[in-house]
Amino acid sequence: MRRTGVTVVGSGRVAGAFCRRLAESGETNLQILARNADAGRKIANETGAVFQHTPQALAPSAIYIIAVSDRAIREVSETLEPGDGLVVHTSGSCALDELSSRIARRGALYPLQTFGNTQNVDFEKVPLFIETEYAADFPELELFARRLSGSVSPCDSEQRQQMHVAAVFVCNFVNHLYAIGEQLMERNELDFGLLRPLIEQTAAQVAAGSPADLQTGPAVRGDRFIIERHLEALRHDPDWQRIYELLTKSIINTPKNG
Amino acid sequence: MRRTGVTVVGSGRVAGAFCRRLAESGETNLQILARNADAGRKIANETGAVFQHTPQALAPSAIYIIAVSDRAIREVSETLEPGDGLVVHTSGSCALDELSSRIARRGALYPLQTFGNTQNVDFEKVPLFIETEYAADFPELELFARRLSGSVSPCDSEQRQQMHVAAVFVCNFVNHLYAIGEQLMERNELDFGLLRPLIEQTAAQVAAGSPADLQTGPAVRGDRFIIERHLEALRHDPDWQRIYELLTKSIINTPKNG
Numbered sequence: 001m002r003r004t005g006v007t008v009v010g011s012g013r014v015a016g017a018f019c020r021r022l023a024e025s026g027e028t029n030l031q032i033l034a035r036n037a038d039a040g041r042k043i044a045n046e047t048g049a050v051f052q053h054t055p056q057a058l059a060p061s062a063i064y065i066i067a068v069s070d071r072a073i074r075e076v077s078e079t080l081e082p083g084d085g086l087v088v089h090t091s092g093s094c095a096l097d098e099l100s101s102r103i104a105r106r107g108a109l110y111p112l113q114t115f116g117n118t119q120n121v122d123f124e125k126v127p128l129f130i131e132t133e134y135a136a137d138f139p140e141l142e143l144f145a146r147r148l149s150g151s152v153s154p155c156d157s158e159q160r161q162q163m164h165v166a167a168v169f170v171c172n173f174v175n176h177l178y179a180i181g182e183q184l185m186e187r188n189e190l191d192f193g194l195l196r197p198l199i200e201q202t203a204a205q206v207a208a209g210s211p212a213d214l215q216t217g218p219a220v221r222g223d224r225f226i227i228e229r230h231l232e233a234l235r236h237d238p239d240w241q242r243i244y245e246l247l248t249k250s251i252i253n254t255p256k257n258g
Numbered sequence: 259m260r261r262t263g264v265t266v267v268g269s270g271r272v273a274g275a276f277c278r279r280l281a282e283s284g285e286t287n288l289q290i291l292a293r294n295a296d297a298g299r300k301i302a303n304e305t306g307a308v309f310q311h312t313p314q315a316l317a318p319s320a321i322y323i324i325a326v327s328d329r330a331i332r333e334v335s336e337t338l339e340p341g342d343g344l345v346v347h348t349s350g351s352c353a354l355d356e357l358s359s360r361i362a363r364r365g366a367l368y369p370l371q372t373f374g375n376t377q378n379v380d381f382e383k384v385p386l387f388i389e390t391e392y393a394a395d396f397p398e399l400e401l402f403a404r405r406l407s408g409s410v411s412p413c414d415s416e417q418r419q420q421m422h423v424a425a426v427f428v429c430n431f432v433n434h435l436y437a438i439g440e441q442l443m444e445r446n447e448l449d450f451g452l453l454r455p456l457i458e459q460t461a462a463q464v465a466a467g468s469p470a471d472l473q474t475g476p477a478v479r480g481d482r483f484i485i486e487r488h489l490e491a492l493r494h495d496p497d498w499q500r501i502y503e504l505l506t507k508s509i510i511n512t513p514k515n516g
Contacts, residue, residue: 071483093484113456116463116474127452151452159446165488165502166442169435170453171460172475173505177427177435179469179512184424188417194385194409195428196465198371202429203461205374207454211437216374217430225329226351230423239508244423246504247431250497254437 003085005029007061008049009076011039013115014090015067016046018148021123023047025147031058055079063144065090065109066099073098086137088130092164095157096133107132107141110160111149114171127151129160180240212256219251261343263287265319266307267334269297271373272348273325274304276406279381281305283405289316313337321402323348323367324357331356344395346388350422353415354391365390365399368418369407372429385409387418438498470514477509 006027008019011034022030023046030049034040037053044051052058058080064087068076073089077100080087087099088107099106113126128145130152132138138154145152155163178199182192205214218226227248234241264285266277269292280288281304288307292298295311302309310316316338322345326334331347335358338345345357346365357364368387371379386407390396396412403410413421436457440450463472476484485506492499 070481093487112452114459114474116472120463121459125455127455153452159448161487161491162442162446163448165491166439166453167456168475168488170439171456172473172477173435174432174460175469175473176505176509177432178464179473181424181428182469184420188420190417190421194370194411195424197383197385198425198429199461199464201372201379202432203457205378206436206457211433211440214374215430215433215437216372217426219430229351229419230426233419233423239511243504243508246501247434250501251434253497
């Protein structure tokens with residue numbers, strides 16, 4: 001008998017986002033497996049899914065999405081009995097062999113998005129990157145991914161890893177620079193909100209252009225007069241001073257487009 | 259006789275943005291003084307301003323906006339004969355005494371925005387920060403600034419300097435991280451456009467929250483397994499590896515909110 005339905009393993013932000021999108025897309029045969037029963041039940045209640053606390057309790061599914069921390073993927077995948085179901089992880093930095101070799105059909109389904117503030121993510125616009133161990137499994141995963149998002153692309157494990165590094169730069173590190181900006185404002189009795197139009201404009205302008213063409217500021221102008229003033233202004237924050245120096249040097253050393 | 263009208267000195271992006279906003283707001287008595295005659299005439303044509311190539315040719319104005327590079331402010335201000343007109347510079351990193359001491363009424367009018375891609379900047383939402391040497395001059399500058407933007411705040415030279423450093427972090431450095439992301443994608447035959455939803459979401463979520471609460475990624479999770487994999491993935495790019503290490507360390511060392 002042909003398997004149907006989807007099992008999502010995990011109860012974190014990525015697992016929750018997949019469950020909500022699956023429910024939205026009309027999936028009625030949805031199971032959640034999670035060690036954290038409170039978090040798992042909460043997602044199950046929101047999405048009409050069936051919550052299970054142990055892998056033994058799971059009914060067979062056509063697709064298993066393992067959305068747990070990278071270090072837990074192997075262990076979790078050892079406990080599943082997916083039979084001929086397709087098992088995918090959602091990690092940017094793990095190859096397919098992070099999934100147990102007991103699993104017959106392995107793949108990856110990587111969402112290139114941050115789910116820190118889940119309520120505002122439009123999952124239909126999240127780029128999904130898919131890979132399967134066997135070419136024969138690819139069409140099934142592609143069809144499934146296209147139910148969830150309008151942007152589905154193939155990528156291999158090496159590309160996925162490099163993309164994950166790129167994501168760390170444009171998301172996690174960018175957010176940290178926002179956090180430094182927030183601290184600089186607040187300690188000078190200035191509201192962080194005053195930086196928001198600048199943050200929005202900086203992000204908005206790369207929607208149409210290449211960031212390499214849009215670089216402004218003292219570093220790209222080679223304005224050492226201002227750079228020295230800024231380093232002096234950061235004299236009480238040696239960590240931020242080092243970040244300022246290193247990023248300034250990197251901007252100066254970046255070849256310009258055209 | 260009471261002076262009227264505005265003179266903008268400079269022909270760069272900031273000078274152009276001020277001229278366009280002044281024209282939009284109904285200012286008909288507008289002069290532009292610029293060394294670069296082509297750029298100055300172009301802005302004058304767009305805005306109905308009178309272009310002048312030398313300070314001697316200027317008619318008297320009520321307000322002079324010096325929007326030139328920081329290093330040129332002193333020299334330019336030495337050549338002006340503003341009489342009892344109010345002279346402001348637009349620099350984040352210069353104190354008022356960067357303007358010639360010959361000038362009787364000195365101030366600053368700092369726009370906290372990037373004008374790299376000028377056509378898309380909504381000047382009415384640009385936060386303007388104002389300072390005058392004499393308290394008696396403040397109301398005139400405040401009234402003038404409120405004609406241009408809905409966000410006008412007082413700030414002193416030290417606050418302005420710190421804010422400029424914050425702007426470098428959340429704009430110039432952020433754009434450079436986008437540029438690194440672009441290069442990582444392109445060298446792996448992946449389209450930079452695939453990073454755009456992530457860039458947008460990362461910026462959008464700080465519109466409502468504090469970046470300190472929104473930090474995600476391997477560094478804030480203390481996930482050394484992934485951090486080591488990423489550093490290995492950057493082995494051919496020692497500069498980016500150092501940036502990765504330093505920002506990761508800075509995230510780990512940042513105390514969490516709450």
